Amino acid sequence: MVGQRPDEAPQAHEGPDVPPGEVGASSRGQDAAAKNSGRTDHNARWDELDASQQDNNDIVPLTRAEAEQIFGAQVSRPSRVTPFRVVAAQVVLSLVATLVWWLFYKQPANAALSAFLGGAICWFPGALFAARLKQLSRAGTVFNWMLGEAFKMGATIAMFVAIAFWYRDVQWIPLLVTYLIALKTYWIALAWR
Secondary structure, three states: OOOOOOOOOOOOOOOOOOOOHHHHHHHHHHHHHHHHOOOOOHHHHHHHHHHHHHHOOOOOOOOOHHHHHHOOOOHOOOOOOOOHHHHHHHHHHHHHHHHHHHHHOOOOHHHHHHHHHHHHHHHHHHHHHHHHHOOOOOOOOOHHHHHHHHHHHHHHHHHHHHHHHHOOOOOOOHHHHHHHHHHHHHHHHHHHO
16 A cells, blocks of 8 residues: 555555445445345355254264274273372382482482472372372262363362472472373373273
């Protein structure tokens, strides 16, 4: 545009006879004209698509025989991965990491204790959550699950804060590395099943 500063955005203009302030009124008039002239109304088209998809929501679950035919015989087998097994694996990995930090770090006592606390930040709230799941297994609702997850996250944050305030000799690298190792146990457990 001639005479326009580079930092100004160009204004929408419908045509040579429409002033810049009346763009909205003109476009509303064009929408009404488009409906009358037979052009497709996009909202009506989306409504039609939604209605047709609601008719196709008749999902039929697979029978056990069909699932075994598609996915194999192991689909019916119960999973060996339980919350308590995941927590046990987290404890074992935390202890192994604690031993490694004890053997190979400059200040072995502080590093080992920090590593153990980092692992405990992961597995202690997980153990509390697993115990809650076992206790509520008969009445397991989505709300109870979400409440348990919220408690688990709150306990994790509280443990990080408590360690930061009360353990002055904390070694953050061993703590965080061991926490991440214990946290990734879920992926190892899922791959192992």
